[in-house]
Amino acid sequence: MRRPWDYHFEEPAEAATHCQVNKVRRIEAGEFDLYKRLRLDALKEDPAAFVTTYEEAISRSDESWRNQADEAATSAERALFFAFVNETAAGLAGLYRDQDNPQAGEFIQVWIAPPFRKRGLAMQLIEFAADWARKRQLRTVKAIVAKENAGVISFYEKCGFSRPPLNIEVSDQELTLQLKMRMAPTVLTAYIIVHYLSC
Numbered sequence: 001m002r003r004p005w006d007y008h009f010e011e012p013a014e015a016a017t018h019c020q021v022n023k024v025r026r027i028e029a030g031e032f033d034l035y036k037r038l039r040l041d042a043l044k045e046d047p048a049a050f051v052t053t054y055e056e057a058i059s060r061s062d063e064s065w066r067n068q069a070d071e072a073a074t075s076a077e078r079a080l081f082f083a084f085v086n087e088t089a090a091g092l093a094g095l096y097r098d099q100d101n102p103q104a105g106e107f108i109q110v111w112i113a114p115p116f117r118k119r120g121l122a123m124q125l126i127e128f129a130a131d132w133a134r135k136r137q138l139r140t141v142k143a144i145v146a147k148e149n150a151g152v153i154s155f156y157e158k159c160g161f162s163r164p165p166l167n168i169e170v171s172d173q174e175l176t177l178q179l180k181m182r183m184a185p186t187v188l189t190a191y192i193i194v195h196y197l198s199c
Helices: 034-047 055-056 061-072 121-135 150-158
Strands: 024-025 078-085 088-098 101-112 141-146 174-182 189-196
Touching: 024 088, 024 141, 034 055, 034 061, 034 078, 034 101, 061 078, 061 189, 078 101, 078 121, 101 121, 121 189
Parallel strands: 101 141, 141 189
Antiparallel strands: 024 078, 078 088, 088 101, 174 189
């Protein structure tokens, strides 16, 4: 089950210190093994960044992984994206449409492997996923993090996140920021909701 802080990434650097070729694309049908490996790596490497545990994920059947990956490769409701550096899989991100609001979505499982952080991959994943969302008529996308995840909050703030308009409802336990991703052909508004949780 997805939880509010179910993703992890770090801020992009201005540039890598060596030659690299970054590539981001949507998962393809049949690539469940690559998704499984990256997801398990994320849960093992950064367990505090996720509510889903490595033990829970490793117990899933290959059929379960395959079904999730194949749906994310073809559905208009959800998608998974991979980031590559010089053909090496380096990270992933998910974007799911809100079942209660077809024009809204949520980023999930955003993660970059440690050797490839500070290279701008997280930004590329966000932009690529946002473009996918726009093409499917989504108008708002949110990401939710725990207050302890200062790196993620800082990343979003450096991307231009600000306080939401007054018509956006938030509880006393949340701080909501927004970003208008000014990329053609339309403007997609994305919100970060920072949960102040005691656990």
